[in-house]
Amino acid sequence: MPDKVYPENRKKWPKVVAFDTSGPFVSVGWAFESYSGGNVLNMPRGQAEALLPAIEDTLASCGWTWSEVDVIGVAVGPGNFTGIRIGVSAARGLGLALGIPVFGISQFELAYGTIPVDPGTLVSIPAPRNMAYVRGFGAGGQQACGTGLLIDPGAPPPKLELSAGMRVHGHRAREIAAHAGARGIDEHYAPDAARMAELIEQKYCEADAFPPRPVPDYIKPPDAAPARDQAPAILP
Structure with a gap:
């Protein structure tokens, strides 16, 4: 459930900060009025240490302080666990504070927001x-259907239920679509910090209350496996 209802005098143009650490990068974007910007730092590891300094650099470039930020946005996945x-x-900690x-x-929302499907x-x-995350968009266009799947584009699983009348759009789309005689449109997708902030701004303007706290959209479970060694005895 949403935390609380927006006040009647909420801002028409909020100051938005949005970030994404779901891949080998730290992406931080901002949006305000009709302007937006951001930066993507490529890094295979170290996102935890780099995230807050990257946000503070973004605030400094905008001339904002933490107290001026009206909305936080965060990419919830899928991606690196x-x-x-x-x-x-x-994001949850900053929103609470x-x-x-x-x-x-x-x-998927970020891709849908940049790819007209x-x-x-x-x-x-x-x-x-070399795998792909896939999710369908329903009759309403904007509403994602199902939980999403992690697939091999070269060998889509039967549970994907591809049909000849379906259209596939995005990463290795033609390769995926070919297995059902469907139409595929390849489109390169990469993190876009400014676009992410713009879409978060749009969510804010369309909502009538604070949203539920964001939760991860993993799709893929963590790579870590339980230890095979016998657990040590716990002394009384």
Whole structure:
């Protein structure tokens, strides 16, 4: 449930800060009025240490202080398990400390916001090890359907239920679509910090109350496996 209802005099143009650590990068964007910007720092590790300094650099470039930020946005996945936890935890903590709304946004929403697709389209985004994350968009166009899948684009699983009338859009789309005689439109997808902040601003303007706290959208479970060694005895 939403935390609380917006006040009647809420800002028409909020100051938005949004960030994404779901991949081998730290992406931080900002939006205010009709302006937006941001930066993407490529890094295979170290996102936890780099995130807050990157946000503070963004605030400094805008001439903002923490107390001026009206909205926090965070990418909730899918992507790297640890990276998603870093971003979502930071966003929830900042929202609680500042008393401001926090909106989550999935990579599929980010892709849909930059790729014009028709209702009923399967959207594909890149995943590690030459795989792809896929999720369908329903008859309403903007509403994602299902929980999403991690697939091998060269060998889509039967549970994907591809049909000849379906359209696939995004990462290795033609390769995925070819297995069902469907139409595929390849589109490169990469983090876009400014676009992320703009979409969070749009979510804020369309909402009538604080959203629920963001939760991770993992799709893929963590790579870590339980230890095989016998656990040590616990002394009384």
